[in-house]
Amino acid sequence: MTASDVSQEVVTQATGKVDAPVTESWRSRRRQRRAEAAADRLSKPAASTIAIVIAVLWSIPTLGLFVTSFRTVDDIQSSGWWTAITNPLFSQYNYQAALVDSGLASNFVNSFVITLPAVLIPITLALLAAYAFAWIPFRGRNTLFVAVFALQIVPIQVTLVPLLSLYVDVGVAGSFWTVWLSHSMFALPLAIFLLHNFMKDVPPSLVEAARMDGAGHVTIFFKVLFPLLVPAIAAFGVFQFLWVWNDLLVALTFASNDATPLTAAVADLAGTRGNAWYLLSAGAFITMVVPLVVFVSLQRFFVRGLLAGSVKG
Amino acid sequence: MSTRSRKSSRAAVAAGLGAVVALAGCASQEEAGVSSGGSTAGAEVASSEIDCSQFEQFGDVDGSEVEVYTTIVDPESQSFIDAFGPFEECTGISVNYNGSRQFEAQLPVRVNAGNAPDIAFLPQPGLLAQMVATGQVAEPAQAVVDNVDQFWSEDWKNYGTVDGTFYAPPLGANVKSFVWYSPSAFAEAGYEVPETWDDMLALSDQIVADHPDSKPWCAGIGSGEATGWPATDFLEDVVLHQQGPDVYDQWVAHEIPFNDPQIAESLAQAGGILKNPDYVNGGLGDVRSIASTEFQDAGLPILDGQCWMHRQASFYQANWPAGTDVSEDGDVFAFPTPVINEEVGSAIVGGGEFVAAFNDDPATQAVQYWLSTGDWANLKAQASQPGWFSANLELDPSNLQSPIDQLAVEQLQDPESTFRFDASDLMPAQVGADAEWQQLTDWIASDQSDQQTLDNIEAAWPQ
Numbered sequence: 001m002t003a004s005d006v007s008q009e010v011v012t013q014a015t016g017k018v019d020a021p022v023t024e025s026w027r028s029r030r031r032q033r034r035a036e037a038a039a040d041r042l043s044k045p046a047a048s049t050i051a052i053v054i055a056v057l058w059s060i061p062t063l064g065l066f067v068t069s070f071r072t073v074d075d076i077q078s079s080g081w082w083t084a085i086t087n088p089l090f091s092q093y094n095y096q097a098a099l100v101d102s103g104l105a106s107n108f109v110n111s112f113v114i115t116l117p118a119v120l121i122p123i124t125l126a127l128l129a130a131y132a133f134a135w136i137p138f139r140g141r142n143t144l145f146v147a148v149f150a151l152q153i154v155p156i157q158v159t160l161v162p163l164l165s166l167y168v169d170v171g172v173a174g175s176f177w178t179v180w181l182s183h184s185m186f187a188l189p190l191a192i193f194l195l196h197n198f199m200k201d202v203p204p205s206l207v208e209a210a211r212m213d214g215a216g217h218v219t220i221f222f223k224v225l226f227p228l229l230v231p232a233i234a235a236f237g238v239f240q241f242l243w244v245w246n247d248l249l250v251a252l253t254f255a256s257n258d259a260t261p262l263t264a265a266v267a268d269l270a271g272t273r274g275n276a277w278y279l280l281s282a283g284a285f286i287t288m289v290v291p292l293v294v295f296v297s298l299q300r301f302f303v304r305g306l307l308a309g310s311v312k313g
Numbered sequence: 314m315s316t317r318s319r320k321s322s323r324a325a326v327a328a329g330l331g332a333v334v335a336l337a338g339c340a341s342q343e344e345a346g347v348s349s350g351g352s353t354a355g356a357e358v359a360s361s362e363i364d365c366s367q368f369e370q371f372g373d374v375d376g377s378e379v380e381v382y383t384t385i386v387d388p389e390s391q392s393f394i395d396a397f398g399p400f401e402e403c404t405g406i407s408v409n410y411n412g413s414r415q416f417e418a419q420l421p422v423r424v425n426a427g428n429a430p431d432i433a434f435l436p437q438p439g440l441l442a443q444m445v446a447t448g449q450v451a452e453p454a455q456a457v458v459d460n461v462d463q464f465w466s467e468d469w470k471n472y473g474t475v476d477g478t479f480y481a482p483p484l485g486a487n488v489k490s491f492v493w494y495s496p497s498a499f500a501e502a503g504y505e506v507p508e509t510w511d512d513m514l515a516l517s518d519q520i521v522a523d524h525p526d527s528k529p530w531c532a533g534i535g536s537g538e539a540t541g542w543p544a545t546d547f548l549e550d551v552v553l554h555q556q557g558p559d560v561y562d563q564w565v566a567h568e569i570p571f572n573d574p575q576i577a578e579s580l581a582q583a584g585g586i587l588k589n590p591d592y593v594n595g596g597l598g599d600v601r602s603i604a605s606t607e608f609q610d611a612g613l614p615i616l617d618g619q620c621w622m623h624r625q626a627s628f629y630q631a632n633w634p635a636g637t638d639v640s641e642d643g644d645v646f647a648f649p650t651p652v653i654n655e656e657v658g659s660a661i662v663g664g665g666e667f668v669a670a671f672n673d674d675p676a677t678q679a680v681q682y683w684l685s686t687g688d689w690a691n692l693k694a695q696a697s698q699p700g701w702f703s704a705n706l707e708l709d710p711s712n713l714q715s716p717i718d719q720l721a722v723e724q725l726q727d728p729e730s731t732f733r734f735d736a737s738d739l740m741p742a743q744v745g746a747d748a749e750w751q752q753l754t755d756w757i758a759s760d761q762s763d764q765q766t767l768d769n770i771e772a773a774w775p776q
Contacts, residue, residue, distance in 0.1 A: 074634070077610065102387055164426035173428050252419055257380075257411040268386040268414050274609070275631045276388075 069094055069281035076278045094282035098269060102279065104286055107265035111245060111290075113176060114261050118183035118244045119237055125184065126191030127233070131221055133192065134199035135207060145196070151189040160253050167254070174256035182254050183244050191236055198232035199225060234301035242291050262287045363688045365403035368679055370456060375405030377676035382420065382430035383666075386412040392696035399692065400683045406676050424449055429671035432680055434484055436666050437738045438472045444669060445475040451673040453681055457482055460685040464705045468732040473667045481667035482685040486704040488663045488721040489546050489626040489735060490554075491647035495615050500642070510554070510653040513622075514585070520621050521591050528595030530586055531620035532603045533611025534754060541750030543608045544757065545737040546662065547587065547624055551579040553660045554653040558731045565739045567774060572767035580756075580763045582653070587757060595620025604758035615645060624650070626663075627721045631700050639699070640716045647717055649724060660731040661724055664738060665704065704732070741775050748773030 041047065067081040070090040075083075084090070099105050132138075133145050163182060167173040172181075202225060210224045248263040255261065266283040270276050295302065368374075385393065390412045397408045411430070413419060417440065423429055424447050435441045444450050461470050461482045473481040492513075499506070502523065507513035517529040534543040553561045556575045563569045564576060586592050587603060594602045596614025603611075609632045614620035616637065623629075627647070630639050638644045652658060670681045683689050687707025694701070694708060699715030702708065702722045710719040710726075724730055737745035748770045756766040 161422055161426045164422065164428055168427045252413070252415050253422060257409065264413075264415075268412070270414075271387070272385050272389045272412075272414070273628060273631065 065281050065284060069285050073278045076281075094279055095286070097276075098279045098282045098286060102265075102269055102283075104262065104265055104269070104283060107260055107262045108286070110255075110259055111261040111263075114179050114183075114251070114255070114259070115241060115244045117176075117180045118187075119240045121180060121184040122187040122191045122240060123233060123237060126188055126195050126236075127221075127229070129188075129192045130195035130199050131217070131225065133196045135220070136217070145192075148189055149193050152193070156186050156249070160249075164253060173254075174259075176255075176259050178254040179250060179259065182250050183240075183247070186250070187240050187243070191240070194236050195229065195232055198229055202228055231301050234298055238294060238298045238302045241294055245291050245294075246287075363399050363403065363692070367686075368400075368404050368683075371404075371454075371675040371679040371682070374676040374679055377406050377674070378409055379406055379432060379676050379680045380409045380411060380430045381432045381434070381680065382416065382423075383410070383412045383434040384414065384416040384436050385434065386414055388698070389701070392693060392698065392701065395696040396689060396693040397683075400680070400689075404676075404679055406679060408680060420444070421447075424671070431671060431674070431677045433669050433671065434666040435481060435669050436664070438667065438734060439739060439742075441473065441481050441667055441669060442475050445478075445480055449671050450480050451670045451677075452478065452480060453482065453670060453685075454673075454678040457678070457682050457685050460682070464685070464687055464690075464707050466704070466706070466728075466732060469665070469704050472665075472734050481669045482681065483704060484666040484668050484684060485701055486663055486665040486721075486725060487626055487628050487702075488661055488724060490550050490650040490661045490663070490724075491625065491627055491629075491717075491721075492650060493612050493615060493623040493625055493629060493645055493647045494621060495618075495644060496640075496642045496646050497644060498615075498618060498621065506648045507651050509651050510582075513651050517586070517592050517622075524621075527619045527621065528591075528593055529621045530592045531595040531597055531611055531614045531623050532587060532593060533597065533606030533608045534603055534757065535605060535607040539746075539750060540604070541752075541754040542737065543611075543625065544583075544587070544603075544753035545745070545749050546626065546735065547583050548580055548753065549662050549733075549736045550624070550650050551583045551653065552576060552736070553662055553731070553733050554650060554657055555579050555582060557654065557657040558660065558733055561733050561736065565736050567740075571744070571771040571774060572764070577763055577767055580767060584756075584763060588760075600760075601758055604754050612645075627702075627717055628700055630715060630717050647720070649720075657731070658729065659724070659727070660733065662733055662735060663704075663725070664735045743773055743775050744770060 064081045067084050068076055070092065071081065071084060071094075072089060072091055073094075075087075075089060099108075129148070133141060133148075163185075164173065164178075167178045167181075172178055206224055207220055210220050215223065245261075246263060247261075248267065251261045251264045252267075255264065266280070266287055269279050269283045381393075383390070383393070390410060394408075394410050397410070401407060416433075417436075420430075420433060420435075420440070421443070424444060429449055433444075435444065441450075458479060461473070461479070465483055469483045470479065473479060473483055494506070502520075504516060504519070507516050520527070520529040532543070532547075534541050536542055549561075552564060552575075556564075556579060560569070560575055564571070564573070569575070588600055590600055593600055594606070596617060596619030597603075597606050597611070608625070612620075612623035612625055612629060612632065613634075615623055616634075629647075633639060633645060640646060649659060649661075668681055668684050670677050687705055690703045690705040690708040691712050693703070694712035697714070699713075699718060702713055702718045702725075704722075704725045706726055708722060708726075710722045713719050713722065725732065737749055739745065740749070752761070752766045752769045755761040756763070
């Protein structure tokens, strides 16, 4: 699927109404013409060249990191990674030292243990909240919705110390719960906002028809809305997964010694005085692999989902 | 893109990668230079050596857990964990060792949130004062104070004291007053290790005359965002040796301004080496290359014979490549910074950690007590790889692995020699960890004048 297709889909979703067949065909013709024009513009040689140059420039640092991670310590310390082209000498020992000797393997597991609940908890809660905000009328709904969304502007840094003292008072400090709960709290405003916008996009006639047939909230949620929301959930899931996986601040503050994720472990990888900094490129790649796989395989949902959230208010 | 062309391009990429791999050499483990099993300690800790009855004063602490929070991470942390072994066997306390390089940012967060560790190893007296100000640091047990009185010099005890109250016994130490050189190269050229600063300058001139293709000195002050700290060490070393401990203390406490004429004299003395194009920068470039060379790499030209002397702390030994013979007649070794002022004599600028307790539970006090004993220092020395030592007077230098550590400990234990803590760690952070680094970097990189440099640092001092 090309970028223009994606944006077209977004436009359709954003209109949010079921149009009459006549306008629909007119629209689809116009859409097709625009898509062809866009495809023409994008496939011009100049545009392609520029795109390729940008892509190459963008990937060079990552490539350099990748090459460095396989070089020997002496080479890393004495010459740049590009010299490996003329004088190739590679070893896997950086990875061995990082994964086995420095114990990144167990931090890798910790990262998963932290990330999966920290993605599932906010999505579950946000789906329920978004449903209520979108389809259950109650007093103060709009005010509450604005209030929830406004929480996004609170920087997480100011919440660290108060939150940690709360955890200490409750007695959960040092467990995985603190990390899961913190990530969930920080994610909920955006999650509710995004999923709410998706739910609002579902034609009201669908929900009303289901209600006429005697469906309650639970049935409407699972039978009508949920299948339509899968792309949105995937989009937010990817977003939250990347955020939690790459997070250092929350992990440093809340995760106990045994629960340290990869990011925090890589930060300590270079040793007390930084002597082992040659391990960092290998450590960085070990950290990058999972987000890279997740992002590349779910990229479609990611772009579509975020755009949809942003064009609607 | 059609499926077929995608497949063929993938095949092409795979073939290309295969060709690269086939052409590339595969390094053996020695060539790779990665020490495998880097966390194995130098020697096994002998567990039966200690007297368990010394812990009876803390009552029944069996089954308690004590968290120790430090800056020291793997692989250096393993010997700490090993050295707790006999203590854990005696007392039944389990010590939960937790090291993080983000310690200095995280400790205040934890303390303010009421989640303080039981014990923290504070790398700076300034951080100790900051922690004491939160009111959460507990005073040590009397047995700890007695140990410190007995096993450490007055200088060291003072740095664990805040406003007249003693809080934190010292732990490890490092010595910054060292000049690295190559004993084998010196022997070959017939040079003697200099006893005084003037001898050292005369030797430098001699090297300039004898060896036109090398330089007597190499230096590097690059260290990421902390670029400049090696230059502050250089200046501190000269100030202490030239002006003496009293002026040094006044300078640290800002009783004399940073741009005092005495400090200016010392900066000029340091500049006589660091900014002398005849003397620097062996194997690395001109004077300016000092600012752009990472400190880890700055001494390495000594091994190639392109440089003869490099002033850097004892912990620089970790930066020599594997297989380098660090000993009194080996590839590299260090001599103490030579005497500048006869009245001051030998002096040491150094650093160290201090053990602060955040509660007065018997188990916490027992850990703090154990860390202040001579038994611990000796067990830790046996378990450590080169690079760790303590200023504990009970520490037997023969327990240390590395000759440079033994030399450092002999210096620290010498009653004649004065010890002063690294001044930039004692000054306010705006000066010691900001202005001084930047201005001394400019002093080298853009040839800023001595007076301008000192004036700028003085201006940064918080009012």
